[in-house]
Amino acid sequence: MTNLNEYRNIWVYIETECGKAKNVGFELLNAARPLAEQKGCELVAVVIGNSIESAARDAICYGADRAIIVDGPEYEYYSTDAFVNALVAVVQKYKPETLMIGATNNGRDMAPRVSCRIGTGLTADCTEIGVDEATGNMAWTRPTFGGNLMAVIMCPEHRPQMGTVRPGVFRKGVYDETRTGEIIHEEFHVAADEIRTKLVERVQEVADAVDLEGAEIIVSGGRGVGSADNFRQIFELAEVLGATVGCSRAVVDAGWMPHIHQVGQSGKTVAPKLYIAVGISGAIQHLAGIAGADKVFAINKDPEAPIFSVADYGIVGNLNDVVPALTEAFRKLKA
């Protein structure tokens, strides 16, 4: 039986690639900071990668008290075996009470193997994390059944309590370069023959790079846009606002836009200042992906569309009239 009292502190895993940290780790630090205050414990960043001293430093400026780094050329690119072995080794040495991991594809590849090897529980894709007052356990809230139901999950008798959070659910805090904290180097290496997968080739679709998770304004089109051709209007509206273009799943299924633009349960989770939903009815799976948006502005011809029930602003009308009119109105404001 695990002695629960041996386990202390909240850890946030900082995912890196080619030495560069992904934002989701910093977002998690910001979400975990108040929880560490509440528990009266340290917030520790654990960074695995190659040449990651500056990523560890950034983690401290984003709110970590300390950073533990596992550095080596074998961690330049993600591999399941190297990263799982390294993370399990440091978890077993330091015994954190809580471990949070960004739910990128790599994070979701690694986290279940780590929790399974340790024999602890893991809650996937949390949208809210709190401390249960009665027990001091982490309370992980996550959507299930396509966002139709929310569940609060705890892991009372196993440590560390593990959870993943998708990018864009929380926001980064303020970068405070006056913050200081110890950076601990853990020497842990994985031999080449222990890594059973090999990266043969990487193909980056740079031309299509779409940063929905970091976008301040998103203009998103749904089935109501009508055709791939009509998306031109969406792009024009987005251009005036300096916004990123998103879309609903129906649009991807229809082949009007590539999956990389998809917002929602099976696409990206977003948290912009303003989300403009054009011709999107508001299926629950889509709403689950935009729950973090500050303001929602919906344009739809159907006044009964569910999107209006979450909208701060709305226009009921024909998109072919409203979208060009809006583009013009914003252009005037910006002039």
Next chain:
Amino acid sequence: MNICVCVKQVPDTTEIRIDPETHTLIRAGVPSIVNPFDTYALEAAVRLREKLGGRVVVISMGPPQAAEAVRSCLAVGADEGYLISGRKFGGSDTLATSYILSEAIRAVEKKEGISFDLILGGKQAVDGDTAQVAPEIAEHLGLPQVTYALGIEEKDGELRVKRDCDNGYDIISVKLPAVVTVVRLPYEPRYPSIGPWLESKKRTIPVLTEADLETVDLTRCGLNGSPTKVKKSYTPVREKHGVILSKVPADEASAKVAGMLREAGII
């Protein structure tokens, strides 16, 4: 190549409704389907077998009615299918489920007299959305894994997997045996043709219970063997009362909303 495909029977989440009083699923009238990602995994398995020979065996853990999900896999090319179902298995979280499935895979290998070169599944089930069970099966069995496959090819006894990345894809090679999870593939899962469909209706789906898994440790199964506990569930409330302009000319409405956004400091 002998391939085990793990499938899950799920409610069609585009059709489900929640009882607002009890916060539970209204299951009545909601169709059950094979998890869509798993249907791609099965199609990939059948194509590999058509090219390389071997057997495709489907396993599914669930209540007795999940036998229908296994049967529907037999109709689209699986050679054999097992339902993993037992009273001690109910209430399992992902860790307990993956443990039971890893024991079941060993038991099925013994029954079929084969060893699996590849274990395939969908990237996640559309009801739970966790994406945890397959990597955990790989961990229990000590196998390498590649997740988020967009394409799978066999080459000189190795697999080449096209793996989905944020802004592109990787080609990953992995030696067999291995576990691979599938997002989607360049081809669609086949529909059953009439002969195999009729044939599948006549088949009995063998059920493996706790009694059939010789080495299973029952303290690691079911609710008690699950480290995570659901403390409560609730229906998300999404009710705002925003400014919705209806029956206002487009340019007038647009100017008004644009003005409000400017005033609120949003643009």
